[in-house]
Amino acid sequence: MKKSYQRLRGTLDFYPPESDLIQEIVGKARNLFNTFGYQEVILPILEREEIFTKSVGKTSDIVGEKQMFRVEGKDIVLRPEGTAGMVRSFIENALYTKKDFYKFFYIGPMFRGERPQKGRLRQFHHIGCEAFGSNSPYLDVEVIKLALSILQECGIKGIKLKVNSLGCQQDKANLTNFLKKELISYRSKLCPLCQRRLTTNPLRVLDCKEESCRKVVSHLDISDRFLCKECLCHFNEVLSLLKELEIDFLYQPTLVRGLDYYTNTVFELVHKQLGSQDACGAGGRYNDLVKNLGGPSIPAIGFALGLERMLLLLKKPDLTSKVLVFVAYTSLNVYPQAYKLLNTLRKNKVSSDISYKEKSLKSQLRSAEKAGANFVIIVGDEEIKRGHLIVRDMKKSCQRTVECSRILDFFLS
Template structure:
């Protein structure tokens, strides 16, 4: 027996229906992203491992457990987009071209850890990074954009949770307070959190283990670590969201597991997926550009998880129907079918046939399966008179049509504009 190959664990094959759903989702997202003035960029899948160790943080789950290294151990398949976009921004000195950039990207990301339900080795992000402005209006724009994309694609059941980590100083203050509070309950934390508590107490708030979650829920957290300016801008942001009609829940334990966040952090969650409930997340990262070797530049962004959104939409099977299927009554007519196909496709009519020598009846079944609107039946008798039979699949009516009139006739019936070829 020959070995059968299976897809790599944690990867998924999109069938034609899922591919259509994927394209519908990305098409609608692109429309909304352009509406808000964001420019698309397409960046490589491979990046240097160190970029994420530095940009995302050495103790983050992504870097410590999840990165997908390839044999050359300094290279990884990108695990997320933000550090990469900032690498791109710095490498090409984009700050010299303009002091404000709004980018978006749509593409695959990779994680190397053992896959589990709802977590994939390869998955897609729709991501946005707005670089160069510290305005709270931009925070409101970015958050409302994320919500708008989800609205547009049909995700109505969702909740926005939001918090502010404050500036670097506030974050440090919060971190110290957290360390003090959590140290008293250190023995109850999972082993991973016990070991990282001293280095990075904020990570404990992100831990998915039940014991740690329980302890976090007993902490009396609030925004008292924010300085006056940070508190003011957070309150301003909330009022801007109110004005935009964007509903949110303030959640002081929300920190997001990446080093680069400062001030605004947010997540969009849904109950539709069970435990793995975030479909999007983002925040402000005012120190990352500097930290990765660029000039001090404030920025904010988010990423939406495409697979999770598709799972939620769980759309009905979609078929890209044909305009016309060409059936042949005798197999030596494939030559005529082939040239007619070419002519119809040239006129912009979506058409197909099969080359399987099936019976006419079997070909009609294929036409039905392919959701074809019309079938052209080629018979040698009719072809002698330069005619074919055109059957409408909706009402079953059939008529003979002159070969040369076909493209115009079908275009008219379809309500399509005839492409001049």
């Protein structure tokens, strides 16, 4: 038996209609980004590992739990997320010396090196954006509104918005210290991962999905009491702006997100249909990241939507081809004329196709039907001598004779 190859675990092949659907989602996202004043960047998939250990954090799942896809023998990884690379590029190109405010978006693949499990792919795609240079709560709300608009425009209903504020570094440190003290007495009740987190990153215990950890967390009094005056004021403004725009949200003080670089506003877009990994997008502020990666102190905020998660929430469309016209022929004698006609149609942007197999007219009509063609132009031995073509309307099941010279007008008018 011949050897056959299978795709790698945790990767997906996309065919129509799913690949068409992806293009539609990407198109709608691009339009909305433009409407909101964001410009597209295309950045490398390969980056130095260090930019992620320094930004996402050594104790994050991505770095600490060795989820990055490393290039063997090098300090290079396939990017696990888009923000760190964006910040690296922003600093490297010294964009801040040219303008004091930037809004970018990106669409592309991201990678994980861990063993793939349900809902967690090895290669997946993010639609994301980043805004640099402002700490305005109005910008926080713009970014949230933009993420929601993309999901809505794609026809995804039932999304819930969860928001929280982690505060500045000092506030985060205060909360961390509080958690260290409080959680130590519950240590045995935490999952093994959270027991480790207790010393490395106690914040992460707050959003652990394990039932035992959630129970422990529910006893804690955290709310917004660890926010300093300035951060509390910022957060309250974000919340009241959301109300003003009539955006429903759930304030969840335990929402911390898995990445160390977040400060202040964090948010998650969840859908109950997605199960335990219920987020189809998330984002937040990272006001210290530009500085931490070697740039000046510039506040920033962004989000990323998971394309595959979005696909799970959309009904699969029917398999329909986009070919409008199928060119058929009654015999191989007229194939050259049929082929010429096909090229004329295409030159005039009429989507069209032909059979490249020697087939009877009957089976060509069947192929046309499978291709979803609305019309079939039949190039007939007899008709072509008189300068005529037959146009068959596949939807109405009727046909008429059209002069060769008028065929383009027929489709273009």
